[in-house]
Amino acid sequence: MQTIRQLPDLRDAVSGFRAAGERVAFVPTMGALHAGHMALVAEAKLAAPRVIVSIFVNPKQFAPGEDLARYPRKEQADSRMLAAAGVDLLWMPPVEVMYPEGHATNIAVTGVSEPLDGAARPGHFDGVATVVAKLFNQVKPDIALFGEKDFQQLAVIRRMVADLDFDIDVRGVPTQRDDDGLALSSRNVYLAPEDRASAVALPRALGVAARAIEKGDDAQAALATARASLEAAGFDVDYVELVDAASLGTPVAGQPRRLLAAARIAGTRLIDNVSVAEPE
Ligand code: PAF
Numbered sequence: 517m518q519t520i521r522q523l524p525d526l527r528d529a530v531s532g533f534r535a536a537g538e539r540v541a542f543v544p545t546m547g548a549l550h551a552g553h554m555a556l557v558a559e560a561k562l563a564a565p566r567v568i569v570s571i572f573v574n575p576k577q578f579a580p581g582e583d584l585a586r587y588p589r590k591e592q593a594d595s596r597m598l599a600a601a602g603v604d605l606l607w608m609p610p611v612e613v614m615y616p617e618g619h620a621t622n623i624a625v626t627g628v629s630e631p632l633d634g635a636a637r638p639g640h641f642d643g644v645a646t647v648v649a650k651l652f653n654q655v656k657p658d659i660a661l662f663g664e665k666d667f668q669q670l671a672v673i674r675r676m677v678a679d680l681d682f683d684i685d686v687r688g689v690p691t692q693r694d695d696d697g698l699a700l701s702s703r704n705v706y707l708a709p710e711d712r713a714s715a716v717a718l719p720r721a722l723g724v725a726a727r728a729i730e731k732g733d734d735a736q737a738a739l740a741t742a743r744a745s746l747e748a749a750g751f752d753v754d755y756v757e758l759v760d761a762a763s764l765g766t767p768v769a770g771q772p773r774r775l776l777a778a779a780r781i782a783g784t785r786l787i788d789n790v791s792v793a794e795p796e
Contacts, residue, residue: 517599519606523654526607530568530656533604539564542657544648547571548588548702549597552692556661557601559689563659569598570607570651572614577643588705607655614650623649625679628671628764632776633787636754641672648673652682660684665691665699667776667789671764691788693719699788706784715781717749721756722790726775729758732795735767742777751779758792770794 520526533540541564543556560567571594578584591608598606622642629641652660662670670688677686692700697719698712707715725742729735735758742756756779759765761772776789 517595517603517606519595519608521608521610521613523609523613526605526654529605533566534656538566539658540566540568540655541659541661542651542655543567543569543661544651545569545571546573546587546702547594548590548705549594550692550700550702550704552663552665552700554597554601555692556663556689557598557603559687560659560661561602563661563687566604567602568605568607568655568657569603570609570655572607572609572647572651574614574643574647575611576615576646577640579637579639582637583703583706586706588702607651609654614647622646623676623680625672625676628668628675631759631764632755632757633668633778636778641669644669645672645676649676649680649682652677652684657684659687661687661689663691664688665701665788667774668764671762697723699786701786703784703786708782711750711782711784714749714751715786717746717751718777718779718786718788719790721745721749722775722777722788725756726790726792729773729775730793730795739775746777746779749781751781754778754780754785761791 518529520529541560543560545553573587575584595606623645624642625645634641674686677684696716698715721742725738728738739756743753746753756777758767758773758775760767761774767773773792774789775792778787
């Protein structure tokens with residue numbers, strides 16, 4: 517696996533793949549890799565002969581006071597995992613390569629980025645859209661893979677790709693979970709053992725609410741029950757909402773729906789989501 521930190525070297529390597537007629541699948545990450553990321557890499561390997569992974573902890577998607585400084589950084593372990601998985605190229609730009617002096621462009625995707633995490637974390641999705649657009653222009657992939665755990669992020673990126681005419685096939689990969697159901701996340705390392713034990717209330721509450729809505733129970737009542745069970749488990753709830761899976765707005769009869777939640781336990785903010793089928 518080549519590890520590249522400068523843009524001209526990346527462009528040379530990608531041109532080499534292109535000259536050989538090889539398609540490129542891309543997995544953008546912020547590192548601290550876990551089995552969720554490796555599932556994206558496995559899908560990428562199936563999708564194209566060349567796989568590029570980026571690791572860049574993007575300061576623009578963290579608000580002041582969020583966990584940028586303590587976000588886990590595990591360069592060597594990450595690099596070993598990616599090499600063992602058969603990744604061709606690891607793109608690890610320093611911050612001054614990504615955002616050189618004078619960088620002044622911001623991408624704001626309206627609509628899908630506004631509710632839910634967009635309301636709870638103002639500016640977050642501008643930071644995500646801006647860095648992902650830059651990564652796409654740097655790597656020029658044919659296919660890009662994102663986890664469905666960050667369901668709103670995936671919707672924002674799909675919107676941006678359509679609106680800005682990126683010729684990239686964006687694919688979502690199902691959330692990977694621990695045995696007890698907690699969605700894998702780089703932030704799970706922040707959880708003390710007792711908080712990790714309580715955190716399982718998040719996927720459980722979503723599962724119970726989704727099943728209740730699917731069997732025709734009142735959705736608002738099911739959401740209120742989910743919120744109450746999270747609070748009983750020690751969570752501070754940002755939101756528990758049922759939305760249209762494409763627009764993330766009000767659910768539309770007959771269209772796919774998604775149940776999303778964000779909540780903090782002992783200061784660690786966790787997000788999760790599940791699909792909700794039509795009532796039986
Ligand atoms: O999901 C992430 O790890 C990040 O938001 C991403 C897509 C790599 C952009 O920084």
